[in-house]
Amino acid sequence: MKIFEPITINNVEIKNRIIMPGMETNLCLENGFISEDILKYYELRAKGGVGLIVVEGAYFDKKGRGTDHMISIEKRNRIQGLRKLANTIKKNGAKAALQIYHAGAQSTAFLSGEDIVAPSAVPTKTSGVMPKPLSKREIKGIVKGYAKASLRAKKAGFDGVEIHAGHGYLIGQFFAPLFNKRKDEYGGSLKNRARFALEVLRAVRKKCGDDFLIIFRLNCRDYIEGGLEVNKLAKIAKMLEENGVDLINITAGFFDSPLYPVVPYMNVPRGVYSEYSAIIKKELLKTPISVVGRINTPEIAEKILTEERADMVTIGRALIADPNFPKKIQEGNEEAINLCIGCNTCLNQIMIEEQVSCAVNPNLLGTNEDLPKTEQPQKVLIIGAGPAGLEAARVLHLRGHEVFVIDQREKIGGSLNLATVAPMRYEIKNLLEHYRYVVDDLGINIQLETPYNHKLLEKFQPEAVIIATGTTLKIPEIKSLDESDYLLYSDVLSGNVPSGKEIVVLGGGMRGIDVGDYLAEKGKSVTIIEETGSLGSDLYALVAQEIVPRIMDNENIKVILDTKIEEINGKQLIGKQKKEYFSTNFDHLVIATNPEPDCPFEAELKEKVSKVFKIGDCKKPRKIHEAVNEGYELGLNIESIKGLPKEGDAAETERDLRTIVVKKVQERTFTLEDIPDYLEVMVNICNTSEKIQKKARRLKLQFQFSIEDGPNYWIKIQNGQFTTGEGQVEDPDVTIEMQKAVAAGIFTGDVNTTAAYMRKQIKFQGSMRHGIKFQKWTNEVTKELGLD
Numbered sequence: 142m143k144i145f146e147p148i149t150i151n152n153v154e155i156k157n158r159i160i161m162p163g164m165e166t167n168l169c170l171e172n173g174f175i176s177e178d179i180l181k182y183y184e185l186r187a188k189g190g191v192g193l194i195v196v197e198g199a200y201f202d203k204k205g206r207g208t209d210h211m212i213s214i215e216k217r218n219r220i221q222g223l224r225k226l227a228n229t230i231k232k233n234g235a236k237a238a239l240q241i242y243h244a245g246a247q248s249t250a251f252l253s254g255e256d257i258v259a260p261s262a263v264p265t266k267t268s269g270v271m272p273k274p275l276s277k278r279e280i281k282g283i284v285k286g287y288a289k290a291s292l293r294a295k296k297a298g299f300d301g302v303e304i305h306a307g308h309g310y311l312i313g314q315f316f317a318p319l320f321n322k323r324k325d326e327y328g329g330s331l332k333n334r335a336r337f338a339l340e341v342l343r344a345v346r347k348k349c350g351d352d353f354l355i356i357f358r359l360n361c362r363d364y365i366e367g368g369l370e371v372n373k374l375a376k377i378a379k380m381l382e383e384n385g386v387d388l389i390n391i392t393a394g395f396f397d398s399p400l401y402p403v404v405p406y407m408n409v410p411r412g413v414y415s416e417y418s419a420i421i422k423k424e425l426l427k428t429p430i431s432v433v434g435r436i437n438t439p440e441i442a443e444k445i446l447t448e449e450r451a452d453m454v455t456i457g458r459a460l461i462a463d464p465n466f467p468k469k470i471q472e473g474n475e476e477a478i479n480l481c482i483g484c485n486t487c488l489n490q491i492m493i494e495e496q497v498s499c500a501v502n503p504n505l506l507g508t509n510e511d512l513p514k515t516e517q518p519q520k521v522l523i524i525g526a527g528p529a530g531l532e533a534a535r536v537l538h539l540r541g542h543e544v545f546v547i548d549q550r551e552k553i554g555g556s557l558n559l560a561t562v563a564p565m566r567y568e569i570k571n572l573l574e575h576y577r578y579v580v581d582d583l584g585i586n587i588q589l590e591t592p593y594n595h596k597l598l599e600k601f602q603p604e605a606v607i608i609a610t611g612t613t614l615k616i617p618e619i620k621s622l623d624e625s626d627y628l629l630y631s632d633v634l635s636g637n638v639p640s641g642k643e644i645v646v647l648g649g650g651m652r653g654i655d656v657g658d659y660l661a662e663k664g665k666s667v668t669i670i671e672e673t674g675s676l677g678s679d680l681y682a683l684v685a686q687e688i689v690p691r692i693m694d695n696e697n698i699k700v701i702l703d704t705k706i707e708e709i710n711g712k713q714l715i716g717k718q719k720k721e722y723f724s725t726n727f728d729h730l731v732i733a734t735n736p737e738p739d740c741p742f743e744a745e746l747k748e749k750v751s752k753v754f755k756i757g758d759c760k761k762p763r764k765i766h767e768a769v770n771e772g773y774e775l776g777l778n779i780e781s782i783k784g785l786p787k788e789g790d791a792a793e794t795e796r797d798l799r800t801i802v803v804k805k806v807q808e809r810t811f812t813l814e815d816i817p818d819y820l821e822v823m824v825n826i827c828n829t830s831e832k833i834q835k836k837a838r839r840l841k842l843q844f845q846f847s848i849e850d851g852p853n854y855w856i857k858i859q860n861g862q863f864t865t866g867e868g869q870v871e872d873p874d875v876t877i878e879m880q881k882a883v884a885a886g887i888f889t890g891d892v893n894t895t896a897a898y899m900r901k902q903i904k905f906q907g908s909m910r911h912g913i914k915f916q917k918w919t920n921e922v923t924k925e926l927g928l929d
Contacts, residue, residue, distance in 0.1 A: 143446040144439070144454065145471060148192075150429060151387040153300050153354050155236050157192040158446060158453040159467050160390065160431050161460050163240030163303060163358075165197050165208055166497040167490070173200070173213025175222030180229050181506040186460050187233035190467030192453075194230050195303045195356070195390070198240045199223075201290035202283065204250045204258055205243030205311065209494060214241065214290045220297045227298035238301040238356060239294040243283060245311030246272040246320065247396055260315050260337075261322040266397045280327065280337060283311070288344035291353075301354025301387070304341060308403050309395030312338045313360060316377065317395075319367025335377050339384050346385055356388040357381050361417030361432075364398040371417045375424040382428040389425075390455055391418040391432040401686040404458070405434060407483030408565035408687070411441040412450075419450040431455045437462075437481040437571075439470045461487050462502050476578055480571035486766040489681040493916075500766040501572050503532065503773035515541045517780050522547070522603035524593050524742075527555025529757025529768035530609030531576045534585050536776025544585060545601050549592040553580065555611050556758070557765070559634040563655035564662050565688060572765070593742055598749055605752040605779060608743060609772070612736035612758045617647065620708040630656040630733035641728025642666055645714060647706060648733035650679040654692055656733050661697035668699045668725065670714070673882035675902060676700055682897075701725075736762045737809060743785070752784035761807060761928075798822060803926050806889045813851055813881070817867060819888050820854060824863035826922050833921055837861045842911060845873035849881045856915075875907035875915070890923035 145157045168179040187194060199214040200206040213219050223239070230237040246259035247267060258279065259272035275283070291302045306312035314320040315337045321328050327336055338357070345355055359378060363369050369377075378389050393414050394402030405413055414434035422430045431453035436442050442454045459466050462481040469478050479501055486500040499505060519542050523530045526548035534544045552558065554573045561570040580587055591597075598606075614629055616622070628639060630652045642665060646657045649671025657667045669676070669692070676692065677685045692698055704723055706716040715724045740759045747753050756775055757768035775782060799822050805811040811819070827833045838861035846854045855870045856863060879887055880902045886892030887903065897903045 142439075142443055142470070144442050144467075148429065148453065151301075151354050152352060153236055155192040155453075156234065157190070157467065159190070159192045159442070160453055160455040161186055161191045161194045161235075162390065162392075162433055162455045162457045163195045163197045163305070164457050164461070164487070164497075165211065165491045167208065167210040167494065168496055169210050169212055173211055173215075174219065175212070175226050178506060179212075180226060183226060184229045184233055185464045185506065185508070187230045187235040188468075189460070189464040190471060191235050191456075191460065192467075193236045193238065195238045195240050196226060196230075196299075198242050198305060199290065199294075200243070201241065201286045202243060204255055205245065205248050205283075206250060207242065207244040207247065207310070208249055208491060212239075214239070214293050217293065220293055223294065223297035223299070231298070231300075236300045236354075237298070238303050238354060239297075239299045240303040240305055240358070241287060241290050241294070242305035243286075243311040245314045246270075247309055247314075259311070260320055260327065263320045263322065265309070265395075274323075277325065277327075280340075284337070284340045284344050287341045288348035291345040291355075292348045295349050295353055301356060302345065302349075303356035303358055303390060304338075304345065305358045306338055307358045307360040307392045307394075309363070309365075309397060312341065313363070313395070316374075317363055317365075317368045319365060331373060331376060332380075335380050338377070339380060342381060342384050342386060354387050355385070356390055357386050358390045358392055359421075360393050361391045361414050361421060362393050362402075364394045364400070364402045368395060368398070371420050375421045378421050378428075379424050382425050386428060388429050388431065388453075389421070391421060391430060391451070392455075393417070393434065399686075400690060401683050404485055404488045404683075405483070406485055406565075406684055406687045407568035408691075409435055409483075411435045411437065412445055415445045415450040418445075419448075422449070422451060429453060433457060435483060437483065437568075439475055439478075458483065458487060461497065461499050461505065465508075477582070479575050480568075482568040482571050482765075484568075484765065485681060485684055486764070488683060492683060498766065498770070500764070500769060501575070503770045509539055512536065512539050512777065515780065518542055519604040519779065520602065521545070521605045521607060521779070522597065522601055523607045523609060524548075525555065525607075525609030525611060525757070525759070526550075526553040526587060526589070527609055527611050527757060527768065528557060528572065528576070528765055529772040530555075530607065531580070532769045532772030533607055533609065533756060533776045534587075534772075535576075535579050535583065536773055537779065538583050538585050540776065542779070545603070546585065546587040547591040547593065547597065548587070548589050551590050553577065553587065553589070556631075559631055560655065562634045562659060564658050565691070566655065569765070595745070595749070598746075603750060605754065605784070606746050606750045607775065608740045608746065608753065608755045608759055609757045610739050610759045612762050613739040614732060615735055615737045616732060617706070617734050619706055622709055625709050625730055627730040627732055630731055633731055634659060638663055639665070639729035639731070643726065643728040644668070644731060645670060645725065645727040645729075646731045646733050648735070649673075649676045649700065649702070650733070650735065651677065652736075653733035654688060656731055657698055658692065658695070660731075661695055664697070666697055666699075668701060668727070670701045670704050670706060670725075672703070672705050674703050674880060675882065676702065678882065678902070735809075738762065747785055747787055752779075754779075754782070754784055761809070799825075799926070803928065806891070806926075806928055811885055811889055813848065813885055816848075816852075816854060816885060816888055817865075820856065820865040822926070823888070823919075823922050824856065824865045826925050827863040827918055828861075830921060830925065833918055834861050836914075837863075837918075842875070842914075843870050843873040844911075844915060845870055845876040846884075847876060847878045848884045849879065851881055851884065873907065875905065875911045877915070878904040878906070888919070890919050890928060 199212040418432035429452035432451040433455035437459040459481040463479040704718040756771040
């Protein structure tokens with residue numbers, strides 16, 4: 142295969158054509174030092190057969206860091222840790238490069254109260270913060286900063302560096318007329334706008350010598366008005382070649398780009414940027430090209446190379462999903478690959494300042510061989526063969542437990558089977574196929590078309606039962622709905638397509654989007670009605686940036702927000718839209734509103750089995766990521782995790798405020814009226830949590846929370862002492878304005894603060910840094926309450 146042919150670039154022999162790109166992990170220690178976890182993470186992927194690993198971005202100037210948890214290469218004292226990292230990668234067969242970048246106007250330095258800089262005073266939409274234009278002297282200083290950082294990387298033992306000039310970071314901002322309004326030699330013509338990049342390239346070469354690999358990461362398209370198209374970027378690539386670059390690694394997009402092309406979602410075609418890398422490749426005489434973008438199968442990787450669209454392939458998320466991706470291909474074991482589904486869970490984790498995580502691979506730092514064998518083998522019955530139940534079964538089986546899985550449906554996968562039908566989520570089939578392989582390969586005992594009944598307990602006599610039965614749809618309270626011939630979204634995605642032309646879908650979350658898109662593709666005229674002010678409010682913010690515009694622009698789909706349906710009269714829906722009368726006609730009605738946990742036999746099981754657990758959506762409806770990770774964690778720790786409390790145990794603490802709050806959140810009955818109780822619980826935890834007190838004991842802050850058309854609340858911190866109440870405070874340090882639809886979820890952690898901010902569902906007044914503190918406290922509280 143072409144992907145396993147070696148390639149030599151500037152005297153560096155790379156064993157195959159696979160590059161792992163720089164992808165943030167947030168695994169660093171404080172201040173950017175290398176951690177044991179980050180060593181394990183890269184060691185695993187080097188062992189998996191990658192040819193060249195480009196380690197995630199490192200900053201040399203705090204003003205230019207892209208996240209709060211980036212690797213630091215700003216001082217010589219960072220070299221020792223980086224040397225461990227380079228050696229770890231190289232001793233396991235891969236070559237190692239370190240990505241270096243300055244984020245410019247996309248920097249998160251403003252969160253720490255520092256100024257951010259850019260070519261011109263043009264803010265990005267992502268941060269909204271006005272940057273300070275760089276002086277010529279400051280530009281020269283940054284050029285020297287790149288060179289000094291690259292020399293530190295060389296001293297640490299890296300084979301080369303990758304200078305990140307894509308994704309709208311500082312060098313890319315100089316390229317783009319949208320951000321570069323300069324009138325001096327760094328602005329105006331394309332040659333002038335490329336001057337900064339070429340100065341960086343020449344300075345790195347001079348500082349590090351001819352025997353050091355210099356890679357440039359370059360966009361093929363910026364996908365934003367005022368950005369560059371492939372013809373201009375090909376000319377920049379040619380300039381880089383003429384100035385001695387060794388390899389150009391093609392990517393695309395700015396963080397502000399519509400539809401978010403930086404890390405394309407699963408609906409985008411595989412190998413999406415390879416048509417543009419082919420254009421750039423033709424402009425170059427000798428410089429090799431690599432390309433990234435939805436390369437998640439051996440077939441698309443090989444096709445790109447054999448059709449000479451690139452000389453190498455850059456494979457990112459697929460190596461998060463399965464570190465042994467290259468090795469399995471080379472060994473002819475392709476069916477064992479845990480293919481990436483392109484859901485962008487990994488990216489979402491980074492954007493909300495959490496450590497990298499994956500929806501399909503819950504163990505990013507280890508392999509099956511690392512799973513500890515149990516010393517207490519148990520018989521475990523798992524009810525439900527969706528992703529949570531299957532992952533628990535996989536881990537329990539590998540650890541030596543006796544597992545029996547039942548499901549009332551005729552095939553495994555649970556609701557994943559519906560999601561694969563949705564036009565924009567077909568890649569989820571990868572996970573289904575992987576679990577089918579795992580079940581067959583391990584010989585896991587699964588009995589389908591078998592609903593739960595008490596006789597199964599008598600027959601199998603389990604010591605533990607895991608309930609993983611998913612959800613049932615919560616039917617909205619609408620007058621005369623029971624007299625209407627409506628369909629559920631699951632009916633439609635199972636193939637029951639309504640015959641009428643005009644279809645109304647109630648619910649604008651992911652389920653409503655899925656079924657609406659599916660029906661529109663079938664030629665139906667679809668109206669999606671959503672009660673809140675946002676379409677796709679249950680999506681990751683960056684996924685919504687991709688999905689929602691496509692739905693809004695679909696000529697077969699009409700979206701109506703802020704509308705509550707109250708009554709059905711024949712073929713007419715009647716309700717209120719922002720308190721005004723609303724009505725619309727329909728041929729068929731599809732219900733796609735929020736689901737609720739489905740576990741009707743929980744009480745019976747708790748009476749008959751000593752240990753009962755709930756995982757996945759039957760615990761709380763969420764995403765694949767949470768389901769798979771909960772299954773993994775329970776499988777790994779079933780011996781030490783307490784089961785669900787007995788009914789009598791719960792009754793003893795029913796009056797305890799904390800218990801009441803937790804119960805309401807778990808049962809999804811928590812409302813705006815419960816916020817004061819939650820805040821009381823929250824401040825009690827903050828006042829007793831050692832972790833929170835360590836960060837808060839010297840703080841004097843006032844937070845004001847203003848809910849749309851609702852009450853106001855506050856939290857005060859005085860030398861680490863948290864208090865709360867209802868009403869207004871004078872001169873708050875931070876005011877957080879919230880839409881009513883997300884307010885309850887912001888406090889309980891169901892809605893991520895950063896994601897809501899990106900969706901414009903909340904607004905900050907005051908220091909964003911303090912706003913991030915509030916989110917971290919909320920995260921700690923939800924962990925303490927067992928709601929994470």
